[in-house]
Amino acid sequence: MQQPTLIGEDASALAALAQVKVVYTDLDGTLLAKGGCVLADSGGVPSATVAQAIVALNTAGLSVVPISGRGRLQLIELTRLLGWKDFIAEAGAIIVSGVGGPAGATVTYNNGHWPADLLAPGETPYGVIERSGAYELLREAFPDLIEYHTPWHENREATHLLRGCLDVREAQALLNQLTPAIGILDNGVVRNPGDLKCNGELPHAYHLVPCGVSKAQAIELDLAARGLTRAEAAAIGDSATDIEMADAVAVMALVDNAFESTGVRSELERVVRPNVYRTCCQRGDGWAEFAAAWLAATGANV
Ligand SMILES: [Mg+2]
Known part of the structure; x- marks a missing residue:
């Protein structure tokens, strides 16, 4: 390079x-x-x-x-x-x-590509991602390879902050099937491996975001x-x-x-x-x- x-x-x-x-x-x-x-x-x-x-x-x-x-x-x-x-x-x-x-x-x-009227009164984008089941979907598809990035995941309003070692393209393909669609962004390596089983690989931080953000x-x-x-x-x-x-x-x-x-x-x-x-x-x-x-x-x- x-x-x-x-x-x-x-x-x-x-x-x-x-x-x-x-x-x-x-x-x-x-x-x-x-x-x-x-x-x-x-x-x-x-x-x-x-x-x-x-x-x-x-x-x-x-x-x-x-x-x-x-x-x-x-x-x-x-x-x-x-x-x-x-x-x-x-x-x-x-x-x-x-x-x-x-x-x-x-x-x-x-809110990226989401429709402007998607959020219920008082609802946050975080709440929409929570009710979409995105996290549970990833946990099921990538057991032991994804979890919340504790303690940094707290007090969030828009995105869910995770850590893990998964194939981001595969994860995105799964998340595209949800309504509304959820995006996943790789935010680079983190030092805390938590309870993950990444086989010696360093975990990355991921954000679940409104699709398009x-x-x-x-x-x-x-x-x-x-x-x-x-x-x-x-x-x-x-x-x-x-x-x-x-x-x-x-x-x-x-x-x-x-x-x-x-x-x-x-x-x-x-x-x-x-x-x-x-x-x-x-x-x-x-x-x-x-x-x-x-x-x-x-x-x-x-
Ligand atoms: Mg940086």
Whole structure:
């Protein structure tokens, strides 16, 4: 596999970044150090590098939107702490804007291809997926290979968070038979094997989502709501599913640790996306490198 070029050294990437007004950022493995810390370098040593990069972007008035598998309650505090206004939770299924504003945040469920009138009054997308029997269907088809990703599966409103080691294409074919159809997204490797019998394979986190929901599709909706075009957006991440964000933005950056993932390498081989670039540093250090390239490209003086 040919590695993508370094974002800070590619003239076409920098030209595209000059037009970018909003960046969608993954959190775990991208912005954050291991353990979810923002005040540490990629090796876990205390560091203000990422915080300084965030302050520089905020000072320049450039918008950053966290986009993550995490739930709304987890993301709202993080977004406020970092001085941002908007975020996309549960792998694209919840779009939130106006955090910290006088009118309070606006929360929108992104239900993908589901009919607009599907939810009963007071019902959440989580409730619809629960009553669809999707989880029980997967448990029956893949015994000992799928379970809830405890304790992170709690307090969800839209998606069911699972861990397991199953064939995602086979699982999706099963879920397509349900009414309404449910999607399954692979969110990369997790370290907790729980009670699974994965035969030495590392389990992955999976989201059961309303059919059609993805990070890229959520970005398209969010850009339309902002009145921005694809040319005015960038994204940064570290997983195979993050790469799909490239289809919704002008510039996609992968932090260097992304290339440790076989899923990332095979996705880069499966689909050639010329707008995917890399950073030379890992995790938050790579994120700060991306922020510096963006600031330089826009000519911001901070
Ligand atoms: Mg990640």
